[in-house]
Amino acid sequence: MLTDHLAQISAVAIMSISAQLMPITQTHVISSHEFSLEKRYEVKSVSDVFKDNILLNLAYLRGIISTKDIKWDEVEKPFHYEFKLEPNKTFAFHDDLLDEYKDKVVKTTKAHFNSQEGFKTDGYLFGDGVCHLASLLYWVAKDAGLDAKAPTNHDFMAIPEIDKQYGVSIYSNPQSKGSNSQQNLYITNNKGKPVTFKFDYGQDKLKVSITETQ
Numbered sequence: 432m433l434t435d436h437l438a439q440i441s442a443v444a445i446m447s448i449s450a451q452l453m454p455i456t457q458t459h460v461i462s463s464h465e466f467s468l469e470k471r472y473e474v475k476s477v478s479d480v481f482k483d484n485i486l487l488n489l490a491y492l493r494g495i496i497s498t499k500d501i502k503w504d505e506v507e508k509p510f511h512y513e514f515k516l517e518p519n520k521t522f523a524f525h526d527d528l529l530d531e532y533k534d535k536v537v538k539t540t541k542a543h544f545n546s547q548e549g550f551k552t553d554g555y556l557f558g559d560g561v562c563h564l565a566s567l568l569y570w571v572a573k574d575a576g577l578d579a580k581a582p583t584n585h586d587f588m589a590i591p592e593i594d595k596q597y598g599v600s601i602y603s604n605p606q607s608k609g610s611n612s613q614q615n616l617y618i619t620n621n622k623g624k625p626v627t628f629k630f631d632y633g634q635d636k637l638k639v640s641i642t643e644t645q
Contacts, residue, residue, distance in 0.1 A: 458627070458642045462575035464567060465638035466592040471563055472553075480553040481560030483507075485637070487549055488561045489630060491542040501549040509633035514538060516620045516628065524565050524616040525603040529582070532617050543603040562601045565616045566590050567639055568628075570597040575641040577626070578619040582612075 471481035483506075490496045490506045516522055521535040525543060528536055544550050544558025553559050562585050570593060572579040585598030602614040620626050622643065629640040 457645045459645060460640050461626070461643050462571045463638060463640035464571050464574070465636050466563070466567060467635055468632075468637055469635045470591050471560055472591070477553045477559075480551045481563060484544070484550050484558055484560035485564045486632070487551075488540055488542050488544070488558075488564055489632070489637075491548070492540040492630075494541070496549075498548050511629070511631050513627050513629040515625050516618070517625050518620050518623055521617055521619040522628070523618075524561075524568070524599075524601055525611070527603050527608055527611040527615060529612045529615070529617070532619075535619065536617075543605050544601070545604075558601075562599055563590050563593070564637075565599040565601045566593045566597050567637070568618065569599045569616055570594075571639045571641055572618045573597065575626070575643075576622075577641070578621040580617045580619075581615075583614045 468482040468485060469478065471485070472478040483503075486506050487496075487501070489510075489512070490501075493510070493512045495505060496502065516538065519535065520537045521532050522538045523532060523536045524540055526536075526539050526541075542548055542550075542561075544561050546552070546557045550558040550561075565581070566585060569579055569581050581599040583600040584595075585600045586595060587600075589595065590598050599616050600614050601616065603611050624644050627642045629642060631638045631640070
């Protein structure tokens with residue numbers, strides 16, 4: 432009995448010492464911005480389309496839906512989602528890529544913003560609103576000091592709550608592969624450590640943050 436008791440004490444002591452010796456992993460936010468999904472356009476009916484398309488785009492990014500199974504009640508629920516980007520790897524908004532990124536891209540939103548994927552139109556084009564999401568991502572990435580490239584600016588129309596310098600024009604047509612690589616967003620982790628993109632949606636606010644491991 433005494434031997435067993437001493438063995439238990441030794442095991443606890445070893446675990447305690449090991450815990451003290453193990454490095455503590457800490458993360459800190461290096462950039463964070465948000466906007467309202469209720470203020471995407473001055474006309475409410477149009478703003479609602481923008482909101483739905485942004486949330487649908489995020490649902491594809493999160494991998495919770497497919498083109499054959501879109502449940503809007505799931506798309507519209509509050510959520511937290513995150514993904515990690517390793518050093519020298521790139522996130523692209525869609526999969527029509529510039530040649531310089533074709534061997535670097537490890538993550539896209541997995542969407543093409545068309546009616547076949549369930550995206551809505553306000554009468555102008557399907558997928559209106561996804562440029563706002565790309566612009567928020569671009570703003571956060573630039574503030575974080577990441578290598579962010581948006582070849583085509585959204586200067587033809589203002590994006591509420593985002594300065595025009597961060598406006599990103601997005602377009603993708605799978606039938607004309609290679610022709611839309613200029614209307615994309617590319618974010619490369621140029622740091623020596625992984626970074627994590629975090630998305631939080633609730634109370635009609637969408638916040639995007641980037642954290643870095645210390």
